[in-house]
Amino acid sequence: MKERVLGNDLKVSEIGLGTMSMSFGYGKTPDPKEMVKVLQEAVELGEHFFDTAEVYGPYVNEELLGEALAPYKKQVTIATKGGIKVVDGKQVVDGRPEELVKSVEDSLKRLGLEAIDLYYLHRVDPNTPIEDIAFTMQKLIKAGKIKHWGLSEAGVNTIRKAHAVEPLTAVESEYSLWTREPEIELLPVLEELNIGFVPFSPLGKGFLTGTISADKEFESGDSRGALPRFQKEAMAANQKLVDVIKEFAKDKEATPAQIALAWLLAQKPWIVPIPGTTKIHRVKENMGAANLQLTHEEIAALTKAADEIQIIGHRYTPELAKRVGL
Ligand SMILES: NC(=O)c1ccc[n+]([C@@H]2O[C@H](COP(=O)([O-])OP(=O)(O)OC[C@H]3O[C@@H](n4cnc5c(N)ncnc54)[C@H](OP(=O)(O)O)[C@@H]3O)[C@@H](O)[C@H]2O)c1
Secondary structure, eight states, X not given: OOEEEETTTEEEESSOEEOGGGTSSBSSOOOHHHHHHHHHHHHHHTOOEEEOOTTTTTTHHHHHHHHHHGGGGGGOEEEEEESEEEETTEEEEOOXXXXXXXXXXXXXXXXXXXXXXXXXESSOOTTSOHHHHHHHHHHXXXXXXXXXXXXXXXXXXXXXXXXXXXXXXXXXXXXXXXXXXXXXXXXXXXXXXXXXXXXXXXXXXXGGGTOOOTTOOOOTTBGGGGSGGGXXXXXXXXXXXXXXXXXXXXXXXXXXXXXXXXXXXXXXXXXXXXXXXXXXXXXXXXXXXXXXXXXXXXXXXXXXXXXXXXXXXXXXXXXXHTTSOO
């Protein structure tokens, strides 16, 4: 697998592996033993960059990675996140320095690591000054507990303030052919400050792969069922974009997932998408996007086609939307 560099010096696989749905988020929880196998086979295939979070599970996703990746510690890069607590079964944003320090210790134990390669603040906490958080991350770096730090779903002003205290290595936010907002303000600021970008949900939570039809009933425990963009009418309207991606895929003898990922890779050399899957054949398929050559003309044509389609439905519920762009 080819590599890219996030920030000044964090070398990672060109396409990472998001592991959230191995424990949480998209319906019935898969068998952890099966997921250990998928993770280990992914490493054997050449995947070296894994994305998890304290809150996935909660907690069990980090444990899963700790178990599965123990034999490969020296060759993999693990990114995890803190700053969202689970209180009475509900997620609460909490970026207080003392809580982050405790979360890092807990994540280190669950992951079986002495240092975390990349530690993100999962959501900006409006009640804690970002400078205090950046200073805490600086102390954690100096103490050797984390090697690099990043922000997730942060606004550009927060990014600038945080970066001025302790340089950020990466920002992780949603970006894909149907979520283009980062192009407006975020990408130019990341380029200016030399911060890497890690797009999450790069396959549109599965929708852009063409495997989710408009009449899909999401089971309980599948967070997509509550999102405006995954309501039936929205999915029926947004199918236009999937049809365009499928057409490109046919021409390039690739799959829709590979086209969606190759388009992201082509946007900037410091972009590293982290598609999530519970299936090893899809890990392989998604990694294959790194070898798909799309010409400038093909990328421009795909961008233009996507520009012409109005995406229906917000990507988040109003409640979740309040936690982004701060
Ligand atoms: N920072 C944040 O706040 C945040 C938020 C959300 C996600 N994330 C991270 O980003 C990662 C990826 O995001 P995501 O899982 O939400 O969305 P995604 O990667 O866009 O899509 C995942 C979905 O696509 C399906 N899929 C994957 N590869 C496929 C392929 N080649 N063909 C057909 N279907 C395919 C998966 O199903 P199968 O399992 O059946 O393959 C899964 O349902 C997560 O694992 C997590 O690490 C971060």
